[in-house]
Amino acid sequence: MQTSSGAKLDFGRVALLLVLLGTGWYFWDSPALWPLKLLVVMMHESGHALATLLTGGAVDRITLAANESGACLSRLPSGMMAQVAVYSAGYVGSALAGAFLLLATFRFRLRRLVLGAACLWLAVMGVLYAGDSFTLAFCLGTALVLALAAKYLPDGGVDMLNLFLAAFTALYVAFDLRSDLLHGAVGSASDATLLAHLTPVPSWAWAALWSFVSLALLGLFARWSLRAAPPENMGYGPQRLGRIR
Template identity: 75%
Template sequence: MRTASGAQLDFGRLALLALMLGVGWYFWDSPVLWPMKVLVVMMHESGHALASLLVGGSVDRIHLAANESGSCLSRLPPGLLAKVAVYSGGYLGSAVAGAGLLLATFRFRLRRWVLGTASVWLTVMGVLYAGDSFTLLFCLGTAVVLALGAKFLPDGVVDALNLFIAAFTALYALFDLRSDLWNSAVRSQSDAALLAELTYVPAVVWAALWSLLAMGLLAVAAYTSLHARPKGLQMPSVTARTRRV
């Protein structure tokens, strides 16, 4: 498959992404993936925090819990749009992170920079905003692990780890939104419920809206990441040159 710019679908990348998604889905309930789930929850809460800062507010603290829940306590300026942006920031936070990781891993081949940047992000968020010892220890401990991986792991292992984090983040973002959309018990206590109280638009509508936006964002990132640009200059064929002569 070739795009208008000449990029071709890289079936090797597609197979690897499908494998990583399958592994994440199959072992979803395994305790081995617990740190990954808490990591994505931190991405979600970081989305709230970033949105709070962008609208002119401040972040008091972030809490993570061992049961894979989390919260971001912020001070927001008055106004409907600021609150809508901050309440929506969590949904988009993990989706944007998944899309960014796919692009960084596949499209730009940043490799060790991905783990290094994630380590710096966790350190900054933990030091500045951790509201309890568990959140601080998780952020700093995970940051150390990622930094050591960036420094000492072989290139192939780094690539595989980056791809798994990217695939798992994308998968978790969709699963999180699916719960808010279809599980009424979860939806009643979610960000969608906060948006519903604020705007009088039903929570299921907000969950559906952000699900569509997240799926669209992830689809664009995956499509871009899985298409490799042709290397070097594309010379015209011998037949084409003969016709011009």
């Protein structure tokens, strides 16, 4: 299997990704996937928090709820462009997290470091910004689970876990798109509605734009990450070139 540029894709990884996407889709309503949905919501709210801090605002607290909703309460910076950036960051925050998860695991072989970084992120967000005991418990508990996985799972198990998390993130973005556009679930407190109040662009257009961007980013990073490694003996003439990753 090749990309348009001629680079070969690792068929095994592509097939596994498709299987995990199908599994996540089929069992989407299973209670077993509830913690993963909350994890993606935390990625979403972390996107808002990071954008707030980068644009000069201040984050007061982040809350998660058992019904898979979340909120980032911030003191927003002045200026329309800065506020548009903050409101938009949630849409792409989870997509970027999934994309970098794929890239770091399969392109740069940083599988355990990825889980370690996720543990640190959850612990920091929980300690600094958790707005209630449920959010704090979820962040610290999930951080502990990921830390144990990073320490005790074999390399293949860590790869599988990271790939499933990335696949589930992609599914969550897709289901958000379906919810916002097909079922009219852009509610009064949604990011798209806040953006519509701030700009002349309607909420459905903002939801479509950022959902498309999120899915495109995931697809681009997945394509890059799932390329097959070149043969070990690749080289030209008597001098062997370094391995390209």
